[in-house]
Amino acid sequence: MADVIAHYYFRPKEGVTPEWAAQAIAEEQTTGTWTDISTLEKYIHYLDGRVEKILPSGEGYQVSIRYPSEIFEIGNIPQYLSVVAGNLFGLSKIAAVRLLDVDFPKEVIPFKGPKFGIDGVRKLVGTTDRPHVGTIIKPKVGLNPEDTAAVAYEAAIGGVDLIKDDETLTDQKFCPIAKRLPLVMEQLERVKSQTGRNVLYAVNISTAGDKILERAEQAKEMGANMLMIDVIVCGFDAIRVVAEDPSINLPLHIHRTMHAAITRNREHGISMRPFCRLVRMLGGDQLHTGTVSGKMEHDAQELIGDNRTLTESWQGINTVFPVASGGLHPGGV
Known part of the structure; x- marks a missing residue:
């Protein structure tokens, strides 16, 4: 299945690299958390979020993050939003983060769209x-x-x-x-x-x-x-x-x-x-x-x-x- 790709603007706090910040977003929204955990089995990593190229943008950066389609419950919009727009907004080492757009592949769109x-x-x-x-x-x-x-x-x-x-x-x-x-x-x-x-x-x-x-x-x-x-x-x-x-x-x-x-x-x-x-x-x-x-x-x-x-x-x-x-x-x- 094709990945869901979310596009973000973010600005790390002073002393935090853009690479660390982008990875923190990807991990927070998929398989990671704020510390090492003993229950993170190797077979889980196919659900990891993957960071694409990071580009400067204004006072911060833009990045695209790939989320495997398998992490989404097909048709569950609240769950979709919990992945692409969840806890990331409160991460303490990131001063600002904005979800700019989301590329939804056809595989996660079981809806009929507008009737008219x-x-x-x-x-x-x-x-x-x-x-x-x-x-x-x-x-x-x-x-x-x-x-x-x-x-x-x-x-x-x-x-x-x-x-x-x-x-x-x-x-x-x-x-x-x-x-x-x-x-x-x-x-x-x-x-x-x-x-x-x-x-x-x-x-x-x-x-x-x-x-x-x-x-x-x-x-x-x-x-x-x-x-x-x-x-x-x-x-x-x-x-x-x-x-x-x-x-x-x-x-x-x-x-x-x-x-x-x-x-x-x-x-x-x-x-x-x-x-x-x-x-x-x-x-x-x-x-x-x-x-x-x-x-x-x-x-x-x-x-x-x-x-x-x-x-x-x-x-x-x-x-x-x-x-x-x-x-x-x-x-x-």
Whole structure:
């Protein structure tokens, strides 16, 4: 089986060589630990992480580490992350370490990917090659269902292709899904009858892991035409469990709230790139990747690379619509 290759930036503490630091990462994430142990049998070493070439990068270094596919439990995303992005971030002799990207071979991708992808979403909306225009209902929380639906109508009749809930609006008493969703869909049907256009509404079904499939099924029964999941706070398998259910034939809009706690630091944490790969593998049809303008911190080259990760041919998996968001407005386009 092919290896999983993880790419890291790291900066050793003073007095620590880059070779030692890179090896420490490889050992910590596979068969090693902080000291010699008597139980490390020779036959175990086929699972060792292997350090590739170390290259200078900024104030630190970049390195690729090969992890044997056999160390992964196929299909177990929490376990995948525990290998490529586990204890390494806390190693005391490394000042900073950031996971930049992961090359997942086909052998560790038993997932079906997006049901719709870019082409499928375009077919629903009725477009071919132009960018889709979306908006978020504001204020993000506080409106009652009737006023939420009224805002949705004004946005839809104004020409948007997508309307979405904000990340903090789920199923609160002041605007429950059971009231909000039918009213919004009623207004979108009104727009369709007036203009012939099909506008998508990404209703936020984010909730506990043992309840999200039930909430997805309920939203479908209420007439939803798109579902939204906050992937970082819900967990990556929230996407998988909804995407793989054959009865939920709806596109999934993936929000990334809380991502910046992990991705923003350019030296330490995890870049957005591995998250793009996971969302694509697991079945997200649209994913927020940020924008080169707006209110959020951004790096243009990194963002462009993230979008290519979603849209370029990869492992035979459907493409994902990148979503530019975060204070974006017509004056910033």
